[in-house]
Amino acid sequence: MTDRIILHVDLDAFFASVEQRINPTLRGKAIAVSGGGKRTVVVTSSYEARARGVKTGMTIHEARRHCPELIFIIGNNNKYIDSSVKIITILEDFTPLVEVFSIDEAFLDITACQRLFGSPEIIARLIKRRIKGELGLTCSIGIAPNKLLAKLASGMEKPEGLVMIRPEEIENLLDRLPVEKLCGIGDKLAKHLSLLGIRSAGDLGRFPEGTLTKRFGVIGHTLHLMGLGIDENPVVPYQREPEAKSVGHSTTLERDISSEHQIASVLWRLSEMVGRRMRRERFSGRTIALTVRYEDFFTLTKRRTLVRYIEGSQEIFEGAWGIFQSIVHRKAVRLLGVSVTNLSHCQQLLLFEEESKKLRITRAMDRINDRWGEFTVTWAGLLDRSRGKGIISPSWRPEENQILTG
DNA sequence: TCTGGGGTCCTAGGACCC
């Protein structure tokens, strides 16, 4: 079998770059994209901001301390999804084997299309030129014999990078590569590995596989292969991706709350978001999970599996609320999350007219909300509760010193 | 002025059945 040729395409500072393209006055400036609200963090920042020390995950205040003139933008997912779809369409002009890894990253298997377009470098440059020309965005591309190394390569010379890792260079490269640079090895794993004397990817590759397996279980084998730069995982086009396994939403509240009334209202909202997405994607599920994070950041998740499959917001809410009430809460609540797992695509048989009617109304509401945005139409109970005093403001509400674009 | 939100996969232990 001939070696594969895999590309990893990674957009540079994607959200921030999209904002700078839409609003030219932001170009060349330090900007950060974040959610609305006080308790948000930096999701992406422009390279101008990064140069000043702004990093993903920083609080607004921390980021501003590093860079006082930093301009905050409230993220707008629709803009990013729109650009992302256009990028994927461009990539598919080169090969049908496009794996969408995230909203701003994709893998391409171009093993079979060199005769059509030329060498891997030529293909990478064509992709860069088209994304730049059609969307005004830059990206970094890694070229390698597999996904693990292609992803590594794309990150080596950001932004606007183009790095190729040839088979004969792998060993040398891994020898001087800190092990945590490999995708899949995070802080904790890196710490455990360093206790075994493993610092570089090369160390990992030379380490006895049996010891790794004994220490880390099933991932021991994968770790061993990673250390050798081996990754046989194929590029999986999104059309062949497995079904989703869970649907969930969570929100950090504007301030910590203890009132059951307020908590119920937030759970209503989250249940409605989850239910609406499930219905849109024709899922039902039978395990409801509630996540509660308290003011001291202690976080717990409790699940409850039902006898039958559900898809209605009301049933999801009742499940989540039931779980909430079964817990003794000693502290104020900071975050609430609702998710549904154990998903199935089967349609439920509707036995009762009442049920069927409710479902039709629900579906109609979904269509309106899909067109006009979240909570344009909603259950009376939700509306009522949302009007009360002290209710959490929706995350998209702009704040002072924040620029709204589009 | 502390610390987002969307997921996946894995492990470990308990209940229960055969």
Added chain:
DNA sequence: TCTGGGGTCCTAGGACCC
């Protein structure tokens, strides 16, 4: 009267990714 193992389903929590 003492003692067992396999398999499945469920829950809770942790690590990892973007």
